[in-house]
Amino acid sequence: MSLVNVARLDDLRAGQPKLVEVGGARLVLVCVKDEVYACDDVCAHQGGPLSQGKLSGVRLACPWHGWMYDVRTGECVMPGRGNRVASYATRIEGGTVWVQVP
Ligand code: FES
Incomplete structure (x- = not known):
């Protein structure tokens, strides 16, 4: 696992998903209230x-x-047949968003 700097917190808008690339993989960042969540961008x-x-x-x-999808877990909640996308732990430090990736 490694922490990767993916964005500035200022670059995120509440309710506006943001695409980022990490090591060739596409992730989506979303800001909900004071939390930032990260999931794979590719629908299951x-x-x-x-x-x-x-x-x-x-x-x-x-x-x-x-x-x-529930952005907190990556779980598909509708149609809800056990599908999911990978989700990743995030950390915000000094206005920078970090994502923990494998
Ligand atoms: S490709 Fe996402 S719902 Fe069909």
Whole structure:
């Protein structure tokens, strides 16, 4: 595991998912209240870009067919058939967002 600097906190807007690349992988960052969450950007259904989806609270909807993910865990909550995307621990220090990646 390693911590990777992925963004400045100032670059994140509440309710606005942000795409970042870490070691060639696409992750989506979302800011909900005072927390920042990180998940894989690639939808478990057919690969839609979650960073272009719509955020409602902690639920991020894929723009292609509407599957919804809990950004805190990466779990698909709708249709909720056990699908998920990977989620990653985050840390905010001095206005910098860090993500713990394998
Ligand atoms: S590709 Fe995301 S819901 Fe179908």
